[in-house]
Amino acid sequence: MPKVKPETSQARRDEILEAAETCFARQGFHQTTIRDVIQQSGLSAGCIYGYFSTKEDLIRAMGERRHARDATLLSPSDKSADPITLLRAIAREYLTDLEKEDGLRTRRVALQLWAEALRNDEIKAQVTSGIHVPLAAITALVQRGQRLGLIDKKLNPSSIARMMVAMFQGYALQRVWNEPFKAKAALEAFDIVLRGLVPARVS
Amino acid sequence: MPKVKPETSQARRDEILEAAETCFARQGFHQTTIRDVIQQSGLSAGCIYGYFSTKEDLIRAMGERRHARDATLLSPSDKSADPITLLRAIAREYLTDLEKEDGLRTRRVALQLWAEALRNDEIKAQVTSGIHVPLAAITALVQRGQRLGLIDKKLNPSSIARMMVAMFQGYALQRVWNEPFKAKAALEAFDIVLRGLVPARVS
DNA sequence: CCATATAAAAAGAATGTCCGTTTTTCTTGT
DNA sequence: ACAAGAAAAACGGACATTCTTTTTATATGG
Numbered sequence: 001m002p003k004v005k006p007e008t009s010q011a012r013r014d015e016i017l018e019a020a021e022t023c024f025a026r027q028g029f030h031q032t033t034i035r036d037v038i039q040q041s042g043l044s045a046g047c048i049y050g051y052f053s054t055k056e057d058l059i060r061a062m063g064e065r066r067h068a069r070d071a072t073l074l075s076p077s078d079k080s081a082d083p084i085t086l087l088r089a090i091a092r093e094y095l096t097d098l099e100k101e102d103g104l105r106t107r108r109v110a111l112q113l114w115a116e117a118l119r120n121d122e123i124k125a126q127v128t129s130g131i132h133v134p135l136a137a138i139t140a141l142v143q144r145g146q147r148l149g150l151i152d153k154k155l156n157p158s159s160i161a162r163m164m165v166a167m168f169q170g171y172a173l174q175r176v177w178n179e180p181f182k183a184k185a186a187l188e189a190f191d192i193v194l195r196g197l198v199p200a201r202v203s
Numbered sequence: 204m205p206k207v208k209p210e211t212s213q214a215r216r217d218e219i220l221e222a223a224e225t226c227f228a229r230q231g232f233h234q235t236t237i238r239d240v241i242q243q244s245g246l247s248a249g250c251i252y253g254y255f256s257t258k259e260d261l262i263r264a265m266g267e268r269r270h271a272r273d274a275t276l277l278s279p280s281d282k283s284a285d286p287i288t289l290l291r292a293i294a295r296e297y298l299t300d301l302e303k304e305d306g307l308r309t310r311r312v313a314l315q316l317w318a319e320a321l322r323n324d325e326i327k328a329q330v331t332s333g334i335h336v337p338l339a340a341i342t343a344l345v346q347r348g349q350r351l352g353l354i355d356k357k358l359n360p361s362s363i364a365r366m367m368v369a370m371f372q373g374y375a376l377q378r379v380w381n382e383p384f385k386a387k388a389a390l391e392a393f394d395i396v397l398r399g400l401v402p403a404r405v406s
Numbered sequence: 407c408c409a410t411a412t413a414a415a416a417a418g419a420a421t422g423t424c425c426g427t428t429t430t431t432c433t434t435g436t
Numbered sequence: 437a438c439a440a441g442a443a444a445a446a447c448g449g450a451c452a453t454t455c456t457t458t459t460t461a462t463a464t465g466g
Binding site: 026027028029030031108111112114115116117118119124127128131155156159160162163165166167168169170171173174176177179181185186188189190191192193194195196197 | 229230231232233234311314315317318319320321322327330331334358359362363365366368369370371372373374376377379380382384388389391392393394395396397398399400
């Protein structure tokens with residue numbers, strides 16, 4: 001019974017996704033034709049449709065791939081250091097990743113997905129769940145900081161989390177438009193926020 | 204000479220843009236067909252192509268329209284109140300506008316434009332110039348604040364401006380995805396940033 | 407260990423729909 | 437009445453997808 005080894009099959013799939021990502025980053029989902037993906041991958045129509053039933057399916061798979069990547073990026077290093085330090089570590093990791101050249105392609109696709117989420121519920125679920133993970137992590141950190149007295153107890157943890165995530169996403173936007181972006185400067189700006197979190201000193 | 208009055212002509216143009224905006228907000232640029240716009244507007248293909256030479260042209264005009272709207276929204280009220288208050292006023296205006304239901308349609312189109320900017324240089328120019336106006340305004344305010352001793356002189360004004368704009372844009376993203384968004388909570392979070400700006404007290 | 411049969415996988419041509427745009431015809435304002 | 441504006445039909449091309457043919461990998465029999 002001649003069936004190709006699963007690892008080979010998986011490799012082909014990745015090959016196709018890789019080619020598709022290149023095309024999508026360059027031209028967007030809807031300007032990219034299957035022919036483009038064919039050309040980029042060096043494969044054929046029949047082959048691609050063996051792995052993805054439809055172009056939409058390919059986009060969905062693209063979303064999954066991205067989702068997985070970001071989930072690992074923004075999850076807090078589980079060390080039980082103090083919350084402020086951990087927040088800063090998360091920001092640092094995200095912002096330096098943003099600065100890297102090779103993350104650009106990925107982030108261009110991410111922006112496409114953000115827009116796609118407006119009209120495709122499945123993509124939207126991917127995108128929002130991709131947000132909720134870091135939201136929850138940051139919220140938990142802030143709460144811990146409050147318990148430790150490092151962060152003003154009057155502040156709403158989830159509002160803070162939303163603000164930080166908004167910042168990160170906004171930076172990502174500026175980055176893909178090739179606006180001047182320096183992780184160092186962005187991190188300094190993030191420190192301003194951290195400074196604003198500390199409880200007012202009673203005088 | 205039977206030519207329609209310019210005001211009528213302008214009204215038609217707006218009518219078309221209005222219909223297009225509805226379609227674009229609903230389905231995105233590339234899922235919207237000219238036929239959709241025809242149906243939505245109740246006009247005809249010939250008519251639309253009399254006002255816009257091409258679909259791309261329609262998208263470009265859409266971008267201009269949005270650009271104009273946002274330019275007025277984020278420009279600082281020119282009063283010479285203290286910079287911190289003015290920053291807060293800008294944030295307040297933007298965030299409450301974001302909360303309004305009728306701004307949603309517009310912002311959905313904005314997100315499409317953000318993605319479109321990746322592959323269309325004209326749109327990209329619109330988008331980035333739409334950013335640079337508030338960036339400059341906020342930078343100037345921060346500088347004034349520093350001169351007045353209200354803001355820590357060690358901070359880089361344009362980094363701060365970029366951070367704030369990133370925040371605003373990120374909030375806009377969350378908003379169009381129907382994530383829970385409350386202008387009040389967002390403004391409180393913004394106040395954290397403002398608090399972080401004040402110079403460290405010498406003790 | 408090689409040869410071969412076989413079914414999956416890939417290639418490449420073919421198909422039919424849909425869409426942007428143009429052209430032609432009709433309507434309307436002045 | 438007449439030219440411009442608008443409607444509606446028509447066109448050509450491109451695209452996603454399918455279908456047919458060819459190739460390839462593997463399991464089995466010698």
